[in-house]
Amino acid sequence: MRVSVLQMNQGSDKPANIAQARRLIEGALEADRPQMVSLPETWTNLGGGREARAAAAEVLPEPGGAGGAAYEFLREVARGAGIHVHGGSIIEQGEGRFFNTTLVFDPTGREIARYRKIHLFDITGPDGTGYRESALYGGGESLVTFEAGGVTFGCTICYDMRFPEQYLALRRRGAEAILVPSNFTLMTGKDHWEVLLRARAIESQCWIIAAASHGSYEERGAMRQVYGHSLVADPWGHVVAKCSDGIGWATARLDRALTARVRRDMPVLEHRRLA
Structure with missing residues (x-):
């Protein structure tokens, strides 16, 4: 299965981001x-403060219902191109607060x-800049997997990557690939x-x-800066596709035979004695 990771430089103008x-995607x-x-x-909003986030937020519909501009864009792309679309994450308008939410369309x-x-980014960076995601967003509580092209995918978002237990839990649920859409700070x-990312792949x-x-x-x-360097790493930890600086994309083929070989030759899941 061929997967392209998109690298954007979005701002607070939602129509321009779409x-x-x-x-x-067309490229x-x-x-x-x-x-x-x-x-x-x-990807529909980065920066601009609470007001810009509120303007970009969407109430997500029940399955099959009509959604907002970003929701319908993702659905349109999937149906029009005949591909799976992993919508990174958008700002979901929940009851009384936002959620940082991934959507996937077949x-x-x-x-x-x-x-x-699940894990909200409440930290102080090396340059002293504070980030308090929990001031705006509620946290999720559930692991999510889905199947596409015969591959089982697990969902995570950005700061989740610092919590290897989540990745192990997804592997135990059958994940062969794990998605990590991110706005990772430059510092x-x-x-x-x-x-x-390589460590999560190896583990x-x-x-x-x-x-x-x-x-x-x-x-x-x-002004704040995000790092980019979108990538795909294989189950051995090799980076097999990577974006350079700027807007663009990188594409890799997910080889299930490689996944099976790595797991056969080093059966770490069967060897685990703790957790």
Whole structure:
């Protein structure tokens, strides 16, 4: 199965972000013919403060119902191109608060997965910048997997990658590939991004598919930067596809025979004695 990870430089203009995503998907489809595309975390909004997030947020419909602009865009792309679309994450308007939520659509445009980010990014970065995701968002409580093209995928979002127990739990649920849409900060990304993703691949013996945002965005009058370097890592921990700086995409083929061979030759799941 061929999967393309999209690398965006989104801002707080939702229609412009949707247009950027459309151009990237069309480019990836023409060049690489992927069977799945994966977008970054909160690709419809990055920056601009609470008001911009509220403007970008969507109330998600019941399965089969009509959704907002981003929801319908993802559904349209899946149905029009006949591919699976992993919608990174968008801002979900829940009851009384937002959620950072992944949506996945199959080639008929049917929603097949919905995941709310479990681990919220409440940290102070190396440069002293504070991030308090829990001030705006509620946390999810459930693990989510889905099947596409004969492959079982697990859903995570960004900061989740620092919690290996979540990846082990997804592996135990049958995951062969794990998606990690992200807005990883530049200061942490330059030291931790690839190391963490490769570690999660090695530990779980899953493909890691990480679409990320790149570049600068404005947050309440201050400029912030995200790292980018969207990538796909194989179950041995090799990075097999990676974006350079800027807007773009990278494509890799998920080889299930490689997954099976890695797990056969080093059966770590069967060897585990703790947890």
